[in-house]
Amino acid sequence: GDAGKGFAVVAQEVKNLATQTSRSTDEITRQIAEIQAVTDSAVSAVATIAEKIHEMDEVSTAIAAAVEEQSAATSEIARNVNETAQASREVSARINEVSSEASGTGQLAAEVGSLSEHVARAVHDLRSVLVEVVRTSTADVDRRTSKRHPSSQEVSIRFGGKASKARLENISERGAMLVSSDNIASGTKIEVELPGINSPVRAIVRNVSDDGISVEFEGTKLDDAQIKRLSR
CATH class of the missing domain: 2.40.10.220 (predicted glycosyltransferase like domains)
Incomplete structure (x- = not known):
């Protein structure tokens, strides 16, 4: 009778609600997986950036030591400048990848952008110093050959x-x-x-x-x- 019809309606509603809940759960699980993937990529890229910065620091130290020894080190400085430029391009490429993958997380993208600016400024400053060192290294070595x-x-x-x-x-x-x-x-x-x-x-x-x-x-x-x- 009417009670049976009412029970059927309620059962159908419960079934629909269960189906909707299942779909929502699947969607949430998918979004969590995407966020986790973006986070993993960002962490990996930041680690790569730190490694490149460390490499640039080692390059600048090696250049300073070479100029201290003799003017022949200018050729080595030129090589290190090329390596620094290559490292800069690799850092920029990594940052672009992180920015693209993290488009859905505004805070992470902002932090990566700030890091990109710092790295760019550091590379620019290092390049300016290297150019000045190359231009003045011969005169500097001549000066250092004088007995003190x-x-x-x-x-x-x-x-x-x-x-x-x-x-x-x-x-x-x-x-x-x-x-x-x-x-x-x-x-x-x-x-x-x-x-x-x-x-x-x-x-x-x-x-x-x-x-x-x-x-x-x-x-x-x-x-x-x-x-x-x-x-x-």
């Missing part, structure tokens, strides 16, 4: 409109190493007032390290008598 004489004399220096004091760590005919408490960057042009020399000597900062500030004289070459007076 220990010294401990106090000198006056001027840079960026500022006057200060420094101590000579060593002196050669083409340059010197200074010890100063000032924060002076590589590439800074300075003037050094050396005892016994009438006018300030113009110089450029070639390297800054824990040992001191290495400068190369511009247009000035000290003779043996001047070096002897400045040596301790």
Whole structure:
């Protein structure tokens, strides 16, 4: 009778609800699998990026050591520049892959984009440094071949409109190493007032390290008598 019809309607509704629930469960499972795949790809790409950055750090260290030894290292620097460029292209390709796969997760894409900008800036800065090293390596090696004489004399220096004091760590005919408490960057042009020399000597900062500030004289070459007076 009517009770049987009502029971049939309820049974049909329960069946429909069960079918819909099954479909929803399958859809949720599929979406979870897709998200997991995107996450795995992103983690792998970020690990690859970190590895490439480490490789670039090793390249820059090797270049610095090569230039310190001899001017013949310029050919090695050129090779390392090409390797750095290749690494940059590989990093960019990886980032593009991650960005494409993570299109459904906005936060992850934003983080990868930020990382991409940092890597691009680092590669650009490294490339600029390498170009400068290649351009100046021959002159730098010539300067380093001059015999260095220990010294401990106090000198006056001027840079960026500022006057200060420094101590000579060593002196050669083409340059010197200074010890100063000032924060002076590589590439800074300075003037050094050396005892016994009438006018300030113009110089450029070639390297800054824990040992001191290495400068190369511009247009000035000290003779043996001047070096002897400045040596301790």
